[in-house]
Amino acid sequence: MKISIIGSGYVGLTTGACFADIGHEVICIDNDSNKIKSLLAGNIPIYEPGLEELVQKNVKKGTLHFTESIEEGVEKSLVIFIAVPTPPLEDGSVDMTYIEKVARQIAAVLKDYRVIVDKSTVPVKTGEKVYQTIKRYNSHNSEFDVVSNPEFLREGVAIHDLLYPDRVVIGATSERAIKIMKEVYAPFKAPILITDLNSAELIKHASNSFLALKISYINALSRICEAAGANVQMVAEGMGLDHRIGKHFLKAGIGWGGSCFPKDVAAFIKISQELGYDFKLLKEVSQINNDQKEIFLRKIRNVLWVLKDKRIGLLGLAFKNNTDDVRCSVAMDLARVFLKEGAIVQAYDPKAMRKAEEVLPSIHYCSSALDVAEEADCIVIATEWEEFINLDWKSMKSKMISPIIFDGRNLLDKKKMIEMGYHYVGVGN
Numbered sequence: 401m402k403i404s405i406i407g408s409g410y411v412g413l414t415t416g417a418c419f420a421d422i423g424h425e426v427i428c429i430d431n432d433s434n435k436i437k438s439l440l441a442g443n444i445p446i447y448e449p450g451l452e453e454l455v456q457k458n459v460k461k462g463t464l465h466f467t468e469s470i471e472e473g474v475e476k477s478l479v480i481f482i483a484v485p486t487p488p489l490e491d492g493s494v495d496m497t498y499i500e501k502v503a504r505q506i507a508a509v510l511k512d513y514r515v516i517v518d519k520s521t522v523p524v525k526t527g528e529k530v531y532q533t534i535k536r537y538n539s540h541n542s543e544f545d546v547v548s549n550p551e552f553l554r555e556g557v558a559i560h561d562l563l564y565p566d567r568v569v570i571g572a573t574s575e576r577a578i579k580i581m582k583e584v585y586a587p588f589k590a591p592i593l594i595t596d597l598n599s600a601e602l603i604k605h606a607s608n609s610f611l612a613l614k615i616s617y618i619n620a621l622s623r624i625c626e627a628a629g630a631n632v633q634m635v636a637e638g639m640g641l642d643h644r645i646g647k648h649f650l651k652a653g654i655g656w657g658g659s660c661f662p663k664d665v666a667a668f669i670k671i672s673q674e675l676g677y678d679f680k681l682l683k684e685v686s687q688i689n690n691d692q693k694e695i696f697l698r699k700i701r702n703v704l705w706v707l708k709d710k711r712i713g714l715l716g717l718a719f720k721n722n723t724d725d726v727r728c729s730v731a732m733d734l735a736r737v738f739l740k741e742g743a744i745v746q747a748y749d750p751k752a753m754r755k756a757e758e759v760l761p762s763i764h765y766c767s768s769a770l771d772v773a774e775e776a777d778c779i780v781i782a783t784e785w786e787e788f789i790n791l792d793w794k795s796m797k798s799k800m801i802s803p804i805i806f807d808g809r810n811l812l813d814k815k816k817m818i819e820m821g822y823h824y825v826g827v828g829n
């Protein structure tokens with residue numbers, strides 16, 4: 401199948417590489433000429449495990465192409481995916497200007513039947529608006545269908561999630577478009593759920609909000625565990641063994657961040673409000689998340705007292721492990737607070753330092769995790785990188801002024817750290 405993807409960011413590029421790998425002919429399009437130049441030169445602008453190899457392999461095979469031209473993409477492919485940003489506006493609602501612009505751009509060059517597939521995360525009823533927009537600006541009066549096909553990949557494990565999805569959701573009413581979409585996804589052998597457009601769009605916001613809710617639930621429980629002298633990790637394990645609950649997304653910590661949950665939960669609250677429902681439950685989910693970070697900061701201030709002139713060793717900057725993405729990273733938020741209060745922040749992240757430096761140049765970026773401990777008044781673990789577990793914590797301790805650890809991800813074994821002589825503060829344990 402010939403497929404074009406408009407937007408070659410996280411979703412567009414990873415999806416394009418996977419589609420190409422399973423045998424489709426793919427054109428990835430972006431209006432950022434530097435991004436396209438860099439991709440054409442073989443440089444991948446994001447860190448995602450396995451992506452570089454997959455892109456190189458399929459470019460070499462001749463099934464993955466890059467261009468700036470939407471016209472070329474629309475002309476050459478039957479299926480046109482939209483994977484452009486849907487960032488939040490100040491009031492939490494979604495900035496739809498990227499999607500609307502792409503709809504007009506497609507309309508302007510549409511000459512033959514095409515399936516236009518929205519993969520970006522969008523408010524319910526967007527597909528209807530995309531359809532109306534393309535119809536209005538399509539001077540050739542060509543036939544087309546609009547489909548919603550939300551994406552559920554997680555950064556850090558995107559290739560796996562794309563190649564082995566739990567489900568593929570296709571929101572469409574046209575039999576012609578459904579048949580084509582089934583062909584696109586046939587090689588994946590994943591369960592395909594066909595719905596109407598609106599339901600497919602809702603599935604995405606409902607899923608992300610539910611996952612965020614699950615994390616906020618365990619984070620709220622972490623506070624009860626602390627008050628009761630219980631251990632949230634054990635409580636989560638005990639809950640997760642029940643298949644109806646499941647063990648995933650029950651890791652207590654400093655709260656959820658990233659380019660999706662914060663904006664999607666805020667958007668879903670707004671979308672519900674516009675549809676006449678006050679989604680108080682989700683407002684609380686969001687509030688718990690904000691509080692979680694504040695409570696963690698309070699623990700740090702309780703021990704260190706004044707942060708001014710303290711040297712804080714920060715382990716992790718990415719919003720989660722196995723990515724270089726720092727968008728809405730709680731780790732970055734913590735760094736901002738430390739800097740604002742006059743602390744010296746010396747940080748290390750295995751992959752995210754280049755991107756972090758673009759936004760927070762006043763951090764001292766260390767070349768190794770060990771360097772973070774140098775003369776430090778404390779260490780803060782803010783991202784769940786596995787390599788932090790196996791650091792030489794004895795050597796780390798010998799470099800620190802005072803051996804205090806604030807483990808915002810419950811990565812380390814509290815008992816072992818205390819035995820080693822650390823003052824250990826985790827979350828809910």
Ligand SMILES: NC(=O)c1ccc[n+]([C@@H]2O[C@H](COP(=O)([O-])OP(=O)(O)OC[C@H]3O[C@@H](n4cnc5c(N)ncnc54)[C@H](O)[C@@H]3O)[C@@H](O)[C@H]2O)c1
Binds near residue numbers: 412435483498519520
């Ligand atoms: N990042 C994720 O993990 C993830 C997962 C599932 C869904 N989503 C959703 O997918 C969408 C894209 O997210 P992302 O993280 O890939 O964003 P991104 O910012 O990484 O990539 C978007 C790309 O679109 C390009 N673009 C913008 N306007 C364009 C235009 N008119 N023509 C061509 N290219 C254009 C940008 O230059 C950018 O490269 C969002 O709606 C997001 O919510 C993201």
Ligand SMILES: O=c1ccn([C@@H]2O[C@H](COP(=O)(O)OP(=O)(O)O[C@H]3O[C@H](CO)[C@@H](O)[C@H](O)[C@H]3O)[C@@H](O)[C@H]2O)c(=O)[nH]1
Binds near residue numbers: 554608649660661
């Ligand atoms: O038990 C957990 C699991 C995650 N997190 C945090 O939650 C955030 C999001 O993590 P994750 O969901 O793994 O990463 P994303 O790449 O943001 O993926 C989410 O957002 C994507 C964009 O919409 C969706 O496609 C995915 O299905 C959805 O999981 C991160 O800050 C994690 O540290 C926790 O605190 N505890």
